[in-house]
Amino acid sequence: MLARVSSTPTFRRLPRAVREQQMLDAAVKVFSRRGYHGASMDEIADDAGISKPMVYAYLGTKEELFVACLHREGTRMMQAIADVVAPDLSADERLWRSLQAFLGFVGAHRDGWAVLYRQARGEQPFAGELTALRRRIVEVVAGMLEHTLRSEGREVTETDLEVVAYALVGATESVADWLVDHPEADPEQTATRMMNVAWVGAAQLLAGISWRPPARRGEASS
Amino acid sequence: MLARVSSTPTFRRLPRAVREQQMLDAAVKVFSRRGYHGASMDEIADDAGISKPMVYAYLGTKEELFVACLHREGTRMMQAIADVVAPDLSADERLWRSLQAFLGFVGAHRDGWAVLYRQARGEQPFAGELTALRRRIVEVVAGMLEHTLRSEGREVTETDLEVVAYALVGATESVADWLVDHPEADPEQTATRMMNVAWVGAAQLLAGISWRPPARRGEASS
DNA sequence: GCGTAACCCTACGCACGAGTAGGTATGCTC
DNA sequence: GAGCATACCTACTCGTGCGTAGGGTTACGC
Incomplete structure (x- = not known):
């Protein structure tokens, strides 16, 4: 009417x-x-x-809808990274480009990605969905490290690699969160800062330099 | 009756x-x-x-109850760290002890802390409460880095420091998550691995070694 | 031994929001 | 321009779970 x-x-x-x-x-x-x-x-x-x-x-349903969101945004993000990373690049170049792409993506989708990502971490139903995505990323990072290490003839345990990869990924996510909370910050510059922490540290590891816990009183410093 | x-x-x-x-x-x-x-x-x-x-x-109310939980667990954690860190220790010793204490705490309170912490990140009402705690940690870390840098006569911007601190904290949280999901892992050993990433990287930064983005085609490499 | 304060309960009101039943309009095909 | 599939709506049901009203019981001071 x-x-x-x-x-x-x-x-x-x-x-x-x-x-x-x-x-x-x-x-x-x-x-x-x-x-x-x-x-x-x-x-x-x-x-x-x-x-x-x-x-x-x-x-x-609501749950399916949320998963669909997660899926779309996740795929877009992975794609954004895949678009700039060629397998024939050097390790640091690959890491640098990935960071650039990732933080650039987050910067451009402040509302979309990061908060969605933050959401999903807590909620039981999506923990699976999320850790799957996360695992893929961790594996890529770990693979990258491993490849570089192996090519230099050095040996590392699976677990060592995994922990380092987790640390790297966690650091990047944390910086992404920081980026979301600082709209005035420049993603590219932030990526550079991140690279400074990540690569400079990783490069040392790759070079075989490592840190050892100080010997405690009464312990032999083997 | x-x-x-x-x-x-x-x-x-x-x-x-x-x-x-x-x-x-x-x-x-x-x-x-x-x-x-x-x-x-x-x-x-x-x-x-x-x-x-x-x-x-x-x-x-439920909200107040949750905040109370957050508060108690957060305080306990900060206390666990404060108990082992003396201000007269060297920077790497402080970092090492903090990591040990933190991961030890998380390892001992798998159910309590980490999951609670994961929860809080998403939920709007507690984001404030949580970021306050987080900020305190970040400030401590940033302060530690700054102090060491200044004592060597080097200058850094506030923002650089903040991002590095965020990366460090994020990396540690991520490794804590990993620890929670791997009950068989040893907190102490994990702390050592974490220290390898964090300190080896940070030490380089403190020494003034940094990474610069590669010059792109057409750009002058100033 | 009696008042009073603290501890503790059963049983409800009520709002909010996920999901659905059942019906209407519009474009597309032939 | 009749038929049909598809887009779209209003208006409900119903479970769930927060928060509370109102009342019972035990310790403790005096």
Whole structure:
């Protein structure tokens, strides 16, 4: 009955693929702002300019929707890195480009990625989904280190490698968080700073220089 | 009317201070297992062997309860570190002892601390509480680095210091997460591995060795 | 031994938000 | 321009879980 006085002349009726992206955009935005539990499906639907049953019809339950967000953003991020890293580059060049790409991506998607990522860490249902992504990253980093080490004829245990990789990844995530909280900061410069910590340290390790705990009283300093 | 066939002969009626600790113990346990939202006040009360209104009477709302948990565990952790770090130690000794204490603490409180910490990062209401704690840690680390740098007559910007400190803290947290997920791992050995990454890198920085981005095509390598 | 304060309970109100039932309009095909 | 699939809506149900009302019981001072 009521004439629609919308700015868009005819009541838009969009194809599924388009609406799905709009919904995901809205979902990422709302999840970021409110957190997983704080976000309501009503608000997401509203923000996407659509009604709730549509969201259920296209993307499923709230949990599935969140996983879909995680998936899309995660894939985009991995892609952003893959786009700039060629396998024939030197180790430090690869690390440098990855950091640049990663922090650049986070800087450009402050609302999207980082907060989504922060969200997912706590929530049980997504821990799996998330650690899978994280594991892929850790493996890439560990592989990189290992390859370089092996090529220099040095031996390391699996565990050593894993811990170092975790440290590197954690450091980068932490810096990414810092970046999100400092909108004025430049991603590229931040990447340089990060590289200073990561590579300078890693290079030492690769060179075989390591730190040993000081001998305690009564212990022989073998 | 019903005779209480409890194992404890007389129906225990404990002083407030004791009950509060029991409640906090239960809360930490349940929050850790289920996450903030997943945990119900009923379950916490039940686990503490008390009824819900008691929890409200003593510790307040769910949010306040969680903050109380965060506070207690956070203080304990800071204390564990403060106990082993003397200000007259050398920088690397301080860092080493802090790492040992921190990872030792996390190792001993796998259920308690780390999961609680993971929880808090996502949830809006506690982001403040948490970043305050985190900031204190970052400041300590940054202060440590700055002091050492200054004592060698070198200058650094506030921001450089902050980013490096964030990276260090993030790396450590990440390794702590790894530790929680690997019950068989030895905290002490993990601390050594962590020290290898952190200190070897930091020592280079302190010595003035830094990494510079490679000049790109068309750019002058000033 | 009696008042009073602290400890402790059962049982509910109530809001909020996930998910759905059932129906309407619009474009597309032939 | 009839038929059909698909986009889309309003208006509900219903579970869950926070927080509380109101009342019972034990210790402790005097």
